[in-house]
Amino acid sequence: xxxxxxxxxxxxxEREFALGMVRDMLRIRRMExxxxxxxxxxxxxxxLHLYIGEEAVAVGALHALAPEDNIVAxxxxxxxxxxxxxxxxxxxxxxxxxxxxxxxxRGGSMHLFDARLRLYGGNAIxxxxxxxxVGLALADKLQGxxxxxxxxxGEGAMAxxxxxxxxxxxxxxxxxxxxxxxxxxxxxxxxxxxxxSQTDLCIKAAAYKVPTLKVDGQDVxxxxxxxxxxxxxxxxxxxxxxxEFQTYRYRAHSMFDPDLYRDKKExxxxxxxxxxxxxxxxxxxxxxxxxxxFLALDAEVAREVEDAVAYAExxxxxxxxxxxxxxxxP
Amino acid sequence: xxxxxxxxxxxALREALAADPRVFLMGEDVGKYGGSYxxxxxxLEEFGPERIRDTPLSELxxxxxxxxxxxxxxxxxxxxMTVNFxxxxxxxxxxxxxxxxxxxxxxxSVPLVIRMATGAGRxxxxxxxxxxxxxxxxxxxxxxxxxxxxEDARGMLAPALADPDPVVxxxxxxxxxxxxxxxxxxxxxxxxxxxxKQGSAVSLITYxxxxxxxxxxxxxxxxxxxxxxxxxxxxxxxxxxATIMASVVKCRRAVVVDEGWKTGSLAAEVMARIVExxxxxxxxxxxxxxxxxxxxxxxxxxxxxxxxxxxxIVAAVKGLLA
Numbered sequence: 001x002x003x004x005x006x007x008x009x010x011x012x013x014e015r016e017f018a019l020g021m022v023r024d025m026l027r028i029r030r031m032e033x034x035x036x037x038x039x040x041x042x043x044x045x046x047x048l049h050l051y052i053g054e055e056a057v058a059v060g061a062l063h064a065l066a067p068e069d070n071i072v073a074x075x076x077x078x079x080x081x082x083x084x085x086x087x088x089x090x091x092x093x094x095x096x097x098x099x100x101x102x103x104x105x106r107g108g109s110m111h112l113f114d115a116r117l118r119l120y121g122g123n124a125i126x127x128x129x130x131x132x133x134v135g136l137a138l139a140d141k142l143q144g145x146x147x148x149x150x151x152x153x154g155e156g157a158m159a160x161x162x163x164x165x166x167x168x169x170x171x172x173x174x175x176x177x178x179x180x181x182x183x184x185x186x187x188x189x190x191x192x193x194x195x196x197s198q199t200d201l202c203i204k205a206a207a208y209k210v211p212t213l214k215v216d217g218q219d220v221x222x223x224x225x226x227x228x229x230x231x232x233x234x235x236x237x238x239x240x241x242x243x244e245f246q247t248y249r250y251r252a253h254s255m256f257d258p259d260l261y262r263d264k265k266e267x268x269x270x271x272x273x274x275x276x277x278x279x280x281x282x283x284x285x286x287x288x289x290x291x292x293x294f295l296a297l298d299a300e301v302a303r304e305v306e307d308a309v310a311y312a313e314x315x316x317x318x319x320x321x322x323x324x325x326x327x328x329x330p
Numbered sequence: 331x332x333x334x335x336x337x338x339x340x341x342a343l344r345e346a347l348a349a350d351p352r353v354f355l356m357g358e359d360v361g362k363y364g365g366s367y368x369x370x371x372x373x374l375e376e377f378g379p380e381r382i383r384d385t386p387l388s389e390l391x392x393x394x395x396x397x398x399x400x401x402x403x404x405x406x407x408x409x410x411m412t413v414n415f416x417x418x419x420x421x422x423x424x425x426x427x428x429x430x431x432x433x434x435x436x437x438x439s440v441p442l443v444i445r446m447a448t449g450a451g452r453x454x455x456x457x458x459x460x461x462x463x464x465x466x467x468x469x470x471x472x473x474x475x476x477x478x479x480x481e482d483a484r485g486m487l488a489p490a491l492a493d494p495d496p497v498v499x500x501x502x503x504x505x506x507x508x509x510x511x512x513x514x515x516x517x518x519x520x521x522x523x524x525x526x527k528q529g530s531a532v533s534l535i536t537y538x539x540x541x542x543x544x545x546x547x548x549x550x551x552x553x554x555x556x557x558x559x560x561x562x563x564x565x566x567x568x569x570x571x572a573t574i575m576a577s578v579v580k581c582r583r584a585v586v587v588d589e590g591w592k593t594g595s596l597a598a599e600v601m602a603r604i605v606e607x608x609x610x611x612x613x614x615x616x617x618x619x620x621x622x623x624x625x626x627x628x629x630x631x632x633x634x635x636x637x638x639x640x641x642x643i644v645a646a647v648k649g650l651l652a
Contacts, residue, residue: 070402101435102435103433103434103435103437104435104436105435106432106433106434106435107433107434107435111433111434113433113434113435113437113438114437115434115437115438120398120401120438121430121433121434122434123426125421125425125426128394128421128422128425128426130391130394131390131391131392131393131394131395131397131398131422132394132395132397132398132401132426133398134391134394134395134398135394135395135396135397135398135399135400135401135402135406136398136399136401136402137398137402138395138398138399138402138404139398139399139400139401139402139403139404140402142354142380142399142404143402143403143404161390162390162391162394162421165386165388165390165391165392166391166394166395168386168388168391169385169386169388169391169392169395172386325436326431326432326435326436327431327432327470327471328431328470328471328473328494328495329431329439329493329494329495
């Protein structure tokens with residue numbers, strides 16, 4: 001497969017907004033690089049799925065949504081939580097399993113929840129969030145609330161029956177749901193073409209009469225513009241919408257994954273299309289970003305990461321006496 | 331007032347829909363068809379298609395939609411036609427509904443009611459005759475109810491809807507035509523087991539569709555001078571240990587009747603609790619009457635042989651008293 005050249009072209013945004021996008025992508029990148037180190041130090045345990053390489057999708061898409069919208073995400077959701085507004089401290093503490101984490105250390109990396117931010121997880125069952133999102137959107141429709149429920153999932157989820165059932169219900173009942181497929185080409189270790197007879201994902205959603213768009217997920221500008229258009233349609237009451245974000249993860253599926261199923265050359269090729277450096281290169285070419293500004297931003301993000309780590313380190317453990325708390329309402 | 335179990339359940343649904351605009355019902359054939367067991371007949375005409383929502387045959391998705399709608403502020407009642415089909419929705423029930431409160435550190439609550447028919451006895455063969463209540467009763471985070479009387483069919487839905495956590499209600503298909511007196515006021519308790527017949531010689535502990543059979547067995551035993559007590563569990567999770575133990579302590583002998591298969595059954599759980607909590611009060615080993623460990627056959631005589639029956643319960647009691 002020949003890859004497209006790195007994203008290029010004019011950035012149609014105000015400088016401040018563009019720098020905000022750089023900053024958020026960088027925050028995800030640096031937070032996760034640090035998380036990977038901390039995993040090596042056994043500070044973070046269990047499953048840890050890194051989003052590195054896919055940052056433009058969460059950043060571009062979430063900035064197209066409103067604070068009152070609902071977000072349903074997967075187990076690769078650190079970036080979504082962060083961009084949504086969850087403090088990096090809270091995320092890091094949750095990854096440490098500390099009580100100061102968003103889920104009191106009960107969920108870990110895969111289960112970031114925040115009722116205030118309307119972030120409904122953090123779902124570690126592939127496809128598990130899809131019907132949940134349809135239900136949230138149905139509740140809004142029935143209550144006359146004008147809100148978009150954005151549901152993120154990978155292309156692997158589209159092989160699950162529940163994707164098809166959920167797409168049918170969403171379209172049948174015309175609920176305000178925005179389906180955001182993060183197609184990173186591999187369902188854990190199985191390439192799309194090795195698992196799907198139809199590799200054009202939009203065709204699957206279109207079969208249920210859901211309108212679709214596909215976009216280069218490494219291009220934060222394209223991601224954001226497409227997401228803006230899609231959410232506008234949903235918010236206008238035109239029913240569900242499906243967007244395929246074509247992206248790539250640079251790291252293994254999880255920290256347990258030896259990454260033997262894909263060619264190292266392929267990964268290197270995709271890295272030439274990196275969402276961060278391709279975007280900063282465009283901004284630099286337009287004179288909207290100087291190298292020293294980028295370095296200053298990076299240093300600021302590094303301080304945020306170290307602050308988050310210190311916060312998690314200083315955090316406390318939920319007392320064992322609380323083990324059975326919140327299994328059901330008291 | 332005399333009413334049928336089906337009518338009692340329908341009255342409970344109608345009351346819930348009328349009382350709270352957040353309540354809506356969804357499931358396969360609940361609307362136009364009127365419910366596969368005719369429980370929801372007339373509700374579509376009364377409440378309209380927004381609130382009596384026919385679904386496609388997508389158990390996994392529409393249960394998940396119920397969870398999402400509950401998270402989104404509604405009070406959905408999801409009817410999964412039967413427990414047999416609920417297996418297609420197990421993922422959403424076990425991996426989402428039951429876990430969200432604890433896994434989110436107490437942030438999210440899933441006030442969802444899932445109703446389903448259960449049980450055998452109508453010659454509909456192996457794939458439509460399961461009793462898998464114990465699968466659900468195994469799962470922390472769920473509340474599991476088994477209304478076995480007209481009164482409970484009428485009374486358990488409202489408190490289930492008021493519960494902030496997911497509640498699964500099992501309606502044994504053999505009960506829908508059962509008629510009984512509906513007392514006024516009816517109970518709204520979803521915490522306790524109930525003693526359906528007082529006795530002193532043996533405690534017969536059961537639930538759901540096995541209650542009428544167990545009461546029939548108790549009557550046969552009365553004819554033979556054996557005074558059996560009958561305990562209806564009503565709530566399968568969490569179990570009401572106090573009522574169970576009080577009956578066992580009083581009767582000093584117990585037989586558990588459960589339409590589930592014996593291995594890993596709810597009966598096994600009840601027996602284990604009795605052994606843990608009341609072992610020294612027993613005058614005889616515990617016994618149970620469960621379904622034979624076979625797929626439920628179609629032919630009537632074979633199906634009857636596979637299921638708990640009054641004669642089997644009587645024989646089990648006599649075994650303890652011998």
